[in-house]
Amino acid sequence: MITIHGTSWSGNCHKLKLLLxxxxxxxxxxxxxxxGGDTRTPEFLAKNPNGKVPVLELGDGRVLVESNAILHWxxxxxxxxxxxxxQRAQALSWMFFEQYSHEPYIAVARFICGWAPPDSPRRADLPRLRERGHQALAVMERHLGGQRWFTGQEYGIADIALFAYTAVAGDGGFDLSGYPALLDWLQRVRATPGFVEMPPASGxxxxxxxxxxxxxxPGHEDDGGRARH
Amino acid sequence: MITIHGTSWSGNCHKLKLLLxxxxxxxxxxxxxxxGGDTRTPEFLAKNPNGKVPVLELGDGRVLVESNAILHWxxxxxxxxxxxxxQRAQALSWMFFEQYSHEPYIAVARFICGWAPPDSPRRADLPRLRERGHQALAVMERHLGGQRWFTGQEYGIADIALFAYTAVAGDGGFDLSGYPALLDWLQRVRATPGFVEMPPASGxxxxxxxxxxxxxxPGHEDDGGRARH
Incomplete structure (x- = not known):
């Protein structure tokens, strides 16, 4: 039996729950x-010296890290x-796109909005994160204008990797209404057999x-004022 | 015959030249x-809507993007x-580590130092980039303390992916003298058959x-003063 060390509200971790x-x-x-600091304990750092979730652990104690490498395996x-x-190469290509051009903007904007205190100086990063995140969404929209999935002709792990944070992009302030093909794709993913949604964020x-x-x-003067500079 | 659309001074592109x-x-x-804007032309964006090098193009016009997906293929x-x-999964894991936890700090610091004008406001990012880059180098050093390579028991594409920007980390202001196992590994990579070094940066x-x-x-008052804040 494999063990996933993961955080339920993390999209990178939910990818694994969805595929499993x-x-x-x-x-x-x-x-x-x-x-709460669980990824900074000596026990956790022995599993992943990079201090990130998710971690897959086999019954014999061997570990594999990096969400998309785990999905692929x-x-x-x-x-x-x-x-x-x-087609396998194209799937991997989209998964590297997700980790380099999508997650660092869309997931990080969501984290700042929901998990950094409302007076955090990190909110000043939001405009730049949203600009770069929209560039990634536009690349996805262009692909989905001509194709149903990101993994060749069928739904697969590139779809799972990209779905995770796109589905909750609204939490980071991304308005998806300008991406009709992407919205259709989100619904197609949700209709696949065995689909499970990420649990809701805490109160x-x-x-x-x-x-x-x-x-x-527009017109709001406190956090928004900081966020726009 | 395949075509690589690439920029010679880009480590992501040099990865492919080295493996080939x-x-x-x-x-x-x-x-x-x-x-000069070559990645913003309609012709280039038709090949890679994400506007990044490298791009691999087959004789029939099909393309594959993302350096590490190309290495894998x-x-x-x-x-x-x-x-x-x-072991394949571990190689992919290191390649995702490279694109998420290494390249965005070590390659970007090098770019800012050598290719952004000396008065660029981006220099203010350097202290944060160096802090995160050193975290990645420490993870590599820990691995190399017990193993010769990143791709299982033999040299391979995870080594190539991680070598590309580690070899030129000094350009971004990273002092590697605190990483003896990493320095030994850089020399082992350079000694592999068919190794080619990245061309020197422009004058x-x-x-x-x-x-x-x-x-x-320390003590320098202009760019360094900005960089330390």
Missing amino acids: SQLGRGHHWREVDLL LADGSRFLPSDPW QAREWIALSMQAGR | SQLGRGHHWREVDLL LADGSRFLPSDPW QAREWIALSMQAGR
């Missing part, structure tokens, strides 16, 4: 309290990763996200 | 003038990618890098 559900593969989930040989080498995160939305409205 | 040399595989190299079936699934880049080094010395 769709593979019908049992696993232990060990909840990691990211904000779990999906190998299944219908969630194409057998054609060129405090929802409250701070709501405050961020107010702050982002 | 070691595979003994012929290719066309089409130089892309990154700073080129190396598949060769000695540069392990055949064991778990202007070298001049700006030298200015950055002066600015970084």
